[in-house]
Amino acid sequence: MYDSGKILTGLIIFLLLITFPFxxxxxxxxxxxxxxxxxxxxxxxxxPTQWMRTNHMELLNTWRDMSVREGLTTFVSTSxxxxxxxxxxxxxxxxxxxxxxxxxxxxxxxxxxxxxxCHIAPEEVANGQ
Amino acid sequence: xxxxxxxxxxxAGISAALGLSGGIPLSLQAYTPADVExxxxxxxxxxxxxxxxxxxxxxxxxxDFQRVIEACHQTHNVPDIQGNxxxxxxxxxxxxxxxxxxxxxxxxxRYEQQDFLLLCNHxxxxxxxxxxxxxxxxxxxDGIIMMDFHRCIGCRYCMAGCPYGSRSFNFSxxxxxxxxxxxxxxxRMRGVVEKCTFCAARLEQGQMPACVEASNGxxxxxxxxxxxxxxxxxxxxxxxxRRKVELGTNPCVFYIV
Ligand code: SF4
Ligand code: SF4
Ligand code: SF4
Numbered sequence: 001m002y003d004s005g006k007i008l009t010g011l012i013i014f015l016l017l018i019t020f021p022f023x024x025x026x027x028x029x030x031x032x033x034x035x036x037x038x039x040x041x042x043x044x045x046x047x048p049t050q051w052m053r054t055n056h057m058e059l060l061n062t063w064r065d066m067s068v069r070e071g072l073t074t075f076v077s078t079s080x081x082x083x084x085x086x087x088x089x090x091x092x093x094x095x096x097x098x099x100x101x102x103x104x105x106x107x108x109x110x111x112x113x114x115x116x117x118c119h120i121a122p123e124e125v126a127n128g129q
Numbered sequence: 130x131x132x133x134x135x136x137x138x139x140x141a142g143i144s145a146a147l148g149l150s151g152g153i154p155l156s157l158q159a160y161t162p163a164d165v166e167x168x169x170x171x172x173x174x175x176x177x178x179x180x181x182x183x184x185x186x187x188x189x190x191x192x193d194f195q196r197v198i199e200a201c202h203q204t205h206n207v208p209d210i211q212g213n214x215x216x217x218x219x220x221x222x223x224x225x226x227x228x229x230x231x232x233x234x235x236x237x238x239r240y241e242q243q244d245f246l247l248l249c250n251h252x253x254x255x256x257x258x259x260x261x262x263x264x265x266x267x268x269x270x271d272g273i274i275m276m277d278f279h280r281c282i283g284c285r286y287c288m289a290g291c292p293y294g295s296r297s298f299n300f301s302x303x304x305x306x307x308x309x310x311x312x313x314x315x316x317r318m319r320g321v322v323e324k325c326t327f328c329a330a331r332l333e334q335g336q337m338p339a340c341v342e343a344s345n346g347x348x349x350x351x352x353x354x355x356x357x358x359x360x361x362x363x364x365x366x367x368x369x370x371r372r373k374v375e376l377g378t379n380p381c382v383f384y385i386v
Contacts, residue, residue: 047165066167068277071269073173073333076166084170088312117318118278120206120310 034108037100046077046090057113060087087119096122172335176352178253178272179327180381181338182363183246187347194221194244200343201325206316208306216297218325219248219340227384230375240386246348248340249274249295249325250372250380257287257296265322272353272381273327283320292376296324353381 045052047059066072067085075085083090095101098121106112169175188194201207201219208216221244225232232240251274257266258274265280266287288296302319310316314330317323327350328338336342341350351360369383 072167073170074168078164118315120312
């Protein structure tokens, strides 16, 4: 076999590269969910917490399309409760602390949704900005 | 051999079926709970073809215009920017600009000096919708030409398509130019086009358009398809004109001059 040394070295480098994420993470602390400041005066979100944690982005996407494009502006949850489809008037009415709720997770997961480029977070109003 | 193959297919089939029945409902569940519903809000004002009449006789003093423009711009967080980056949903201009094909050199003095209110005409045959590549601009069943600000990519085809200059482009972040942000309505970001939405969001909450409410009867909003509506009565009883009808866009904003 010609060049078997080169091929083997190449293979080893290749294997090291594609497994990099695995051994790089070895020994690193595992992911801890951040401490969130939850709304004080409500016990339960519009859907179960675990479901909201996984799916709030899908829900918000659907909310946006239903309200802007279909003109259906009321959401009836699985528990039968009706509420206005509005990030500002419904979600942020309970979650008044964007920094210690939304941002905590988003920063930790390194995702930056651009909702707040347009929608107005409660503290912006409080600051009279 | 044959038998083996048959057994294999059977087992494969059974496990596929099991996989399907176990897998799909679970993954669907992960997206939408089965029994949520999206419905129109109670008390929503509905119509089949919205239109507006502007009674120009009722707009004589600068305050008459100012009141209406402020009502709209305050409600919708329209920024106050001077110069050529101006954003406007409802604004004023002179007769020759508003009705270029109807003006003549010996115009009555009243028209020559008076300003006229302008807004998106919510055309029945809207070129802005036809040219928008992302469907960010779209026509609803009730005739409202809506903007989905989420979807706009800022290509400005709609601005080139609209023969009425009804659209404005955000050259920079508009938020710092909004006095007293209204938290009930979003603002916009840089790179997005905006315009009057015939107050679709207010209609859905059972309210008339903000400009109509502030106009003291100078603006009449209603369903053009309903012969008994107030707007049809006003149109029957008054001579009205529309802007640039010769272009075939079929505008739904009428002017009593
Ligand atoms: S006035 Fe312009 S923006 Fe409004 S519907 Fe007509 S073409 Fe579109
Ligand atoms: S600027 Fe936005 S609304 Fe206008 S045509 Fe492009 S995508 Fe459509
Ligand atoms: S109908 Fe609503 S959005 Fe349009 S100009 Fe009047 S107040 Fe503004």
